[in-house]
Amino acid sequence: xxxxxxxxxxxxxxxxxxxxxxxxxxxxxxxxxxxxxxxxxxxxxxxxxxxxxxxxxxxxxxxxxxxxxxxxxxxxxxxxxxxxxxxxxxxxxxxxxxxxxxxxxxxxxxxxxxxxxxxxxxxxxxxxxxxxxxxxxxxxxxxxxxxxxxxxxxxxxxxxxxxxxxxxxxxxxxxxxxxxxxxxxxxxxxxxxxxxxxxxxxxxxxxxxxxxxxxxxxxxxxxxxxxxxxxxxxxxxxxxxxxxxxxxxxxxxxxxxxxxxxxxxxxxxxxxxxxxxxxxxxxxxxxxxxxxxxxxxxxxxxxxxxxxxxxxxxxxxxxx
Numbered sequence: 001x002x003x004x005x006x007x008x009x010x011x012x013x014x015x016x017x018x019x020x021x022x023x024x025x026x027x028x029x030x031x032x033x034x035x036x037x038x039x040x041x042x043x044x045x046x047x048x049x050x051x052x053x054x055x056x057x058x059x060x061x062x063x064x065x066x067x068x069x070x071x072x073x074x075x076x077x078x079x080x081x082x083x084x085x086x087x088x089x090x091x092x093x094x095x096x097x098x099x100x101x102x103x104x105x106x107x108x109x110x111x112x113x114x115x116x117x118x119x120x121x122x123x124x125x126x127x128x129x130x131x132x133x134x135x136x137x138x139x140x141x142x143x144x145x146x147x148x149x150x151x152x153x154x155x156x157x158x159x160x161x162x163x164x165x166x167x168x169x170x171x172x173x174x175x176x177x178x179x180x181x182x183x184x185x186x187x188x189x190x191x192x193x194x195x196x197x198x199x200x201x202x203x204x205x206x207x208x209x210x211x212x213x214x215x216x217x218x219x220x221x222x223x224x225x226x227x228x229x230x231x232x233x234x235x236x237x238x239x240x241x242x243x244x245x246x247x248x249x250x251x252x253x254x255x256x257x258x259x260x261x262x263x264x265x266x267x268x269x270x271x272x273x274x275x276x277x278x279x280x281x282x283x284x285x286x287x288x289x290x291x292x293x294x295x296x297x298x299x300x301x302x303x304x305x306x307x308x309x310x311x312x313x314x315x316x317x318x319x320x
Contacts, residue, residue: 008216009078013059016040025172039064073116087134090118090154118154128158197234208232269300276307
C-alpha cells in the first residue's frame, strides 16, 4: 500500500475490534473462533536487528490461548499492490518477531516460541498472483538439500474476492471496510457511514478512528481533489459528504445545462448557414451538409461571413 494508505490502515487496526472481526468473519477456522478476543493485546511491530538495522511490521497483536496464558501472535501486513516476494518479507518479519521475543525473554517454557499467524490483507484492483509460501519461490531439488529448503506460508485475505451481496448482511467491521473500499456510488458511502455510526454508538474512540480512516480513503481515491476538513466524527463526516455530493450533483447538472445551451446555439448557427447557402447556390450536396455538421462554432461563423461575397460554394469553404 502507499505510505498514506498504510498509515490509515495501521490506525484502523489499532482497534482490537477490527482484528476480532477480521478473524471471526474472514478466517474459517473453529479453533481461532474459539479464542477469547477480549484478551487481545497490541504489541510492538518495530524492531532493531542484531546488526542495528531498523525494521517494522504493519500490525502485530497477540491473543491468549488456553489457561496457561500462552499467546498466539497475529501479524498483519497491508497491501494495495502485488509484491511477488511477499513470502520473503513475511519470513523476515516472523523471524524478526521471534528474535525480539527472545531478546525480551518472552519465550514459552522450555525455550519454545509462540505460534505466529501471518496475514496479508490485500485491497488492490487485480487478483493476487504472488506466491503465498516461500517454498514456491525456490526450485525443487533432489536429495539432502530438499530437506533444508525453507517453508513458510502466509494467509491471504483478498478483498476483491468478496461481493457486496455476500457482505451486505454481515454485522462485521471488516466487511464494512471492504464495502466502503468498493462502494459503487456516493449514496452507498453515506449509507455505510450511517451504518457504522449506529453500530459503534457506544464506542466513541472507534467512531473517531473510522472517521479519520474514511476521510483518508476519500482523499486518496480523489487524488486530493476532494476538499474535506479534518473531521473526527462519523455523523459530522456524513453531513459534510452529503453537502459535497449535493454540490457535485448541482455542478454536474449545471454543466449539462450549459453544454446543452452551447450545443443548441451551435446547431442553430449551422441551420442558418445551410439556409443562406441554399438560397444562394441551390440544393446543397450531402458532403457539404456533413462538413457543416462536423464543424466548430468558430468555423461556422467564418463561413457565414463568406456567404455574402462568395461566387460559389467552393469560395465559402476554401481553406485560404
